[in-house]
Amino acid sequence: MAALAGLALFAAACGAPPGPVGWAGAVPVTVDSQRLILVSHKSRLYALRDGSSIASWQFPPKDKNSYPVSTETSEKLSATADALSIDAAAKAEIQRKVKDLTVSGPSGDALKKAISDSGAPDDQKSGAKSLVDAAVKFEKDALGKLQALYGDTGVSADGRTAYVPTFRGMVFALDTGTGSVRWVRDAGAEIVGGVAVDGDTIYFGTKANRLFSLDAASGEQRWAFKTKGEVWATPAVEGDTIYVTSLDGSLYALDKTGQQKWVFASASSGIAARPVIAGDAIYVGAFDNKLYSVKKADGTMNWSMKADNWFWAAPVVRDGIVYAASLDGKVYAVDALTGAKTWERPFNTGSAVRAAPVVAGGGLIVAAKSGRVYKLDLLSGQPVDGGAPVELGVKVLANLTSDGDKTVYVVPSSATLYVLDATAALGAPGSFPLPR
Amino acid sequence: MDQLFQLFHLLLVDPMTNVLVALARLFGGNFGLAIIVFTLVMKFVTWPLTASQYKQSRAMQTIQPQMQELQKKYKGKDPKKLQQETMALYREAGVNPIGCLIPMLVQFPIWIALYQVINLSLGDTPESLVTLSGRLYPISYVHQAVPLNNGLLYWNLGQPDASYVLPFFVAASMYVQQKLMTPTPAAGASASSQQQQQTAQMMTWMMPLMFGFWSLNVPAGLALYWGVSNVAGIVMQYFYMGRKVEWKSLLRFGPASAPAPAATANRSEKVKAAPKPAAADIEVDEGGEATMLPGPRSTRRNKHGRRRGKR
Numbered sequence: 001m002a003a004l005a006g007l008a009l010f011a012a013a014c015g016a017p018p019g020p021v022g023w024a025g026a027v028p029v030t031v032d033s034q035r036l037i038l039v040s041h042k043s044r045l046y047a048l049r050d051g052s053s054i055a056s057w058q059f060p061p062k063d064k065n066s067y068p069v070s071t072e073t074s075e076k077l078s079a080t081a082d083a084l085s086i087d088a089a090a091k092a093e094i095q096r097k098v099k100d101l102t103v104s105g106p107s108g109d110a111l112k113k114a115i116s117d118s119g120a121p122d123d124q125k126s127g128a129k130s131l132v133d134a135a136v137k138f139e140k141d142a143l144g145k146l147q148a149l150y151g152d153t154g155v156s157a158d159g160r161t162a163y164v165p166t167f168r169g170m171v172f173a174l175d176t177g178t179g180s181v182r183w184v185r186d187a188g189a190e191i192v193g194g195v196a197v198d199g200d201t202i203y204f205g206t207k208a209n210r211l212f213s214l215d216a217a218s219g220e221q222r223w224a225f226k227t228k229g230e231v232w233a234t235p236a237v238e239g240d241t242i243y244v245t246s247l248d249g250s251l252y253a254l255d256k257t258g259q260q261k262w263v264f265a266s267a268s269s270g271i272a273a274r275p276v277i278a279g280d281a282i283y284v285g286a287f288d289n290k291l292y293s294v295k296k297a298d299g300t301m302n303w304s305m306k307a308d309n310w311f312w313a314a315p316v317v318r319d320g321i322v323y324a325a326s327l328d329g330k331v332y333a334v335d336a337l338t339g340a341k342t343w344e345r346p347f348n349t350g351s352a353v354r355a356a357p358v359v360a361g362g363g364l365i366v367a368a369k370s371g372r373v374y375k376l377d378l379l380s381g382q383p384v385d386g387g388a389p390v391e392l393g394v395k396v397l398a399n400l401t402s403d404g405d406k407t408v409y410v411v412p413s414s415a416t417l418y419v420l421d422a423t424a425a426l427g428a429p430g431s432f433p434l435p436r
Numbered sequence: 437m438d439q440l441f442q443l444f445h446l447l448l449v450d451p452m453t454n455v456l457v458a459l460a461r462l463f464g465g466n467f468g469l470a471i472i473v474f475t476l477v478m479k480f481v482t483w484p485l486t487a488s489q490y491k492q493s494r495a496m497q498t499i500q501p502q503m504q505e506l507q508k509k510y511k512g513k514d515p516k517k518l519q520q521e522t523m524a525l526y527r528e529a530g531v532n533p534i535g536c537l538i539p540m541l542v543q544f545p546i547w548i549a550l551y552q553v554i555n556l557s558l559g560d561t562p563e564s565l566v567t568l569s570g571r572l573y574p575i576s577y578v579h580q581a582v583p584l585n586n587g588l589l590y591w592n593l594g595q596p597d598a599s600y601v602l603p604f605f606v607a608a609s610m611y612v613q614q615k616l617m618t619p620t621p622a623a624g625a626s627a628s629s630q631q632q633q634q635t636a637q638m639m640t641w642m643m644p645l646m647f648g649f650w651s652l653n654v655p656a657g658l659a660l661y662w663g664v665s666n667v668a669g670i671v672m673q674y675f676y677m678g679r680k681v682e683w684k685s686l687l688r689f690g691p692a693s694a695p696a697p698a699a700t701a702n703r704s705e706k707v708k709a710a711p712k713p714a715a716a717d718i719e720v721d722e723g724g725e726a727t728m729l730p731g732p733r734s735t736r737r738n739k740h741g742r743r744r745g746k747r
Binding site for chain 2: 150272
């Protein structure tokens with residue numbers, strides 16, 4: 001009986017471990033002169049109209065029966081229909097059904113019936129129907145494989161396409177105007193970092209020790225670079241070089257064909273922070289509690305600075321000073337050239353800082369895990385005007401995003417977007433609950 | 437409740453987390469090896485309690501005949517006297533009625549803590565890593581151990597083992613351990629004693645099945661802990677019993693030659709007539725301390741009239 005009672009106790013105390021929640025930061029985009037803020041919560045992405053809780057669209061949609069298949073699939077099926085040896089009327093009927101094809105619901109069967117009734121040779125009909133089945137199944141499965149969104153969404157230069165990495169390893173290219181899928185790719189492993197967009201190419205890393213380069217328009221893979229450890233951070237791109245960090249403790253520099261230029265491997269633990277490029281150096285924090293400055297030219301170390309816990313947040317570099325927040329809850333300011341401390345003492349938020357800070361309104365905006373948001377004076381490291389922090393009362397792990405120099409978006413673990421006016425000392429934030 | 441949770445973390449989860457992370461670093465970042473070493477250390481540390489559990493359960497069995505006699509004598513007539521005599525019997529035999537539970541109770545918090553440590557250290561979510569950073573002591577050695585290798589052979593120790601190998605290993609090893617701890621009911625034992633021992637026999641099945649089932653649902657790291665702990669327990673028991681273990685008893689699935697349960701009306705006669713329960717491998721010494729002994733069974737009694745085992 002004691003054993004049974006103990007097992008009951010064990011069962012009560014050992015519930016299922018918490019699943020992934022996600023911490024993707026907000027991304028402002030302008031599409032057709034409309035300002036949208038892409039905000040994620042758990043496995044959903046919302047395109048909120050600026051200054052409101054109204055979503056222009058959400059992804060994935062609530063009703064998959066009316067959600068069209070990706071543009072890529074639609075075009076592929078359309079081309080297949082064109083290639084069938086059938087008359088124009090039958091082709092037009094199939095094209096109509098292709099246009100109406102959704103990721104779920106009866107439209108797939110309707111399309112297959114149209115193909116069956118088209119009078120095409122049996123082998124063509126069979127091939128076309130198999131293609132429909134495979135495409136619909138892949139896209140339906142893909143929508144069910146979001147799980148959580150961690151990596152910051154990448155947006156094309158024209159603002160028309162958002163590249164959304166998901167924890168379950170799918171990358172979606174979304175039309176920012178409608179939220180429909182342009183293409184979707186399965187990276188084969190979880191994605192924690194974000195997508196870096198560089199012209200017609202996107203880059204992202206996976207937990208399967210890979211950095212991928214994809215054609216932004218078609219989603220076709222250009223190359224994949226193998227690292228020694230998992231890639232958890234968004235790559236950084238400047239000029240003809242891609243910089244990516246890995247949990248193997250390295251910072252890799254690659255050219256745009258995927259060839260390694262150099263590797264910085266001096267960190268004695270993993271690196272999950274996004275590298276930040278400024279001037280001739282790259283700044284990156286690691287799990288060995290150190291912030292490193294690395295020469296952009298050859299990957300040799302300029303200096304390192306030690307904190308009391310890991311660095312996970314990407315640092316900010318402004319006017320020759322590197323501002324870096326650590327999971328020890330402190331914010332450090334060091335000279336970008338020498339690594340010498342520029343503040344008298346680091347500012348202590350009292351809670352771990354995972355979210356990358358931003359500079360806005362002449363101050364450094366920092367959000368601690370506890371939900372306290374501070375605006376610090378860039379020179380002294382003290383709260384601006386002695387102001388008290390903004391208390392959101394909810395966990396914040398997502399990177400902060402500045403929109404211009406005035407507005408800062410904070411995405412907490414609750415389904416709300418907070419908007420801070422950074423022009424003066426921080427006041428009460430605008431609060432925009434996400435649609436249910 | 438929240439304070440209790442924090443205290444539990446402060447006293448158990450956090451130290452265990454740091455020890456395991458440090459061990460993992462010692463073994464090249466391999467958390468599986470860290471769990472194995474940790475299990476062996478825990479087994480060693482809790483051995484006095486486990487040995488006490490063996491002694492207590494055996495001693496309880498040896499005094500069953502006397503208990504039955506007391507029941508017969510006082511039950512329904514003088515409950516107060518029955519209680520006094522029972523307690524006196526316990527004292528005399530050195531039995532603490534809840535003594536058997538202590539090792540079990542000590543292990544439950546460890547299991548719960550280990551479950552949380554594994555979820556924390558090997559959790560597949562980035563959030564678990566953020567939480568882990570806050571649990572590590574400010575020691576460079578443990579801070580730099582991350583990321584941890586959650587693999588051992590083909591298992592992901594942070595996830596349940598879907599291959600059924602570890603659950604089977606846990607169930608099988610626990611069955612062996614339980615079987616070694618629970619003597620097979622002797623032929624001719626009283627009906628009441630038979631019933632008790634049948635219950636004990638049932639537990640030798642129930643516990644492995646339950647732990648096997650649990651192992652399907654908890655992270656493989658915890659199942660590894662259970663399995664290694666069981667094997668270590670078997671080995672220690674083997675040496676504790678003087679390397680004389682009746683391995684054939686593992687294949688005995690019940691009271692091999694026990695008579696059919698007697699009718700209630702005949703029970704008292706059976707108690708009188710039946711040989712004493714199979715406690716030949718137990719010796720209750722002069723101080724009332726029960727000790728497991730190897731060797732053939734005996735019906736020799738000590739000076740208090742209790743039966744003694746013979747080496």
